[in-house]
Amino acid sequence: MPKPFVSAIIVAAGNGSRMKAGVNKQYLYLNSKPVLAHTLLVFEECQLVDEVVLVIGKQDVQICMEEVIRPYKIKKVKVLVEGGATRQESMYLGLKKVNKKADIVITHDGARPLVHSNTLIKCIEGTLEHKATIVAVPSKDTIKIVDENLTVKETPDRTTLWTVQTPQTFEYNLLMRAHEKAIEDHFVGTDDAMLVERLNHTIKIIKGHYDNIKITTPEDLIMAESIIKMIQR
Numbered sequence: 001m002p003k004p005f006v007s008a009i010i011v012a013a014g015n016g017s018r019m020k021a022g023v024n025k026q027y028l029y030l031n032s033k034p035v036l037a038h039t040l041l042v043f044e045e046c047q048l049v050d051e052v053v054l055v056i057g058k059q060d061v062q063i064c065m066e067e068v069i070r071p072y073k074i075k076k077v078k079v080l081v082e083g084g085a086t087r088q089e090s091m092y093l094g095l096k097k098v099n100k101k102a103d104i105v106i107t108h109d110g111a112r113p114l115v116h117s118n119t120l121i122k123c124i125e126g127t128l129e130h131k132a133t134i135v136a137v138p139s140k141d142t143i144k145i146v147d148e149n150l151t152v153k154e155t156p157d158r159t160t161l162w163t164v165q166t167p168q169t170f171e172y173n174l175l176m177r178a179h180e181k182a183i184e185d186h187f188v189g190t191d192d193a194m195l196v197e198r199l200n201h202t203i204k205i206i207k208g209h210y211d212n213i214k215i216t217t218p219e220d221l222i223m224a225e226s227i228i229k230m231i232q233r
């Protein structure tokens with residue numbers, strides 16, 4: 001079988017409102033390198049990824065070019081796309097711009113800079129077999145379902161609960177269909193898999209790593225710095 005053409009879509013067009021940094025969190029420095037540079041370098045170095053479609057805020061084109069793409073000699077970013085109002089919309093705008101040859105798309109948050117390169121490989125290989133794979137880790141915490149008054153309603157069996165991350169990897173046609181159906185139904189989800197689930201398609205979990213954290217609030221940057229130090233030791 002010929003090698004599939006793999007397009008990565010990295011979304012980095014959010015407001016980072018929970019970070020309260022005054023600058024998009026993807027351009028904050030983590031171990032002397034912008035968060036987004038860490039993320040892009042993992043994809044740059046993965047031989048199975050053919051191109052990266054990078055979705056960014058309109059106001060961030062200059063900072064992205066000057067602080068990330070040029071200094072870190074990122075070559076795989078073939079298209080820069082202006083993001084939308086939600087993560088889902090940003091992803092769809094990116095999806096529309098992937099290379100026509102794309103067989104598989106691998107979606108990722110720009111704000112997850114510590115993704116492991118072996119995770120990308122496992123996702124891509126898993127998608128050849130299952131058409132849809134997502135990275136997740138077993139929940140370490142007991143999770144409660146609560147009502148609007150913060151009264152506990154139910155405690156689901158923890159062995160069935162997994163915390164979902166990115167990357168998430170799909171056959172191109174499947175993900176495109178899932179996004180189009182979500183638009184048609186005015187459905188907005190918090191990850192791509194939710195849209196594919198609505199097509200009743202099976203999604204296979206790839207067990208990931210707890211340290212693939214999303215930089216969301218200020219303490220995440222401190223945690224990420226510590227994780228990098230631990231890895232380098």
Ligand SMILES: Nc1ccn([C@@H]2O[C@H](COP(=O)(O)OP(=O)(O)OP(=O)(O)O)[C@@H](O)[C@H]2O)c(=O)n1
Pocket residue numbers: 011012013014015016017018019055083084085086087088090091109110111112214215216
């Ligand atoms: N309209 C949006 C919203 C989010 N994202 C991206 O989706 C990823 C996950 O989103 P999240 O961490 O929630 O980022 P923000 O939306 O920026 O954060 P917040 O909710 O705190 O504003 C991030 O890499 C973010 O840049 C995007 O490209 N476009």
Ligand SMILES: C[C@](O)(CO)[C@H](O)COP(=O)(O)O
Pocket residue numbers: 087109164165166190191192214
């Ligand atoms: C897709 C995601 O990374 C899964 O954990 C996450 O849902 C995106 O972040 P958001 O904070 O919900 O936008």
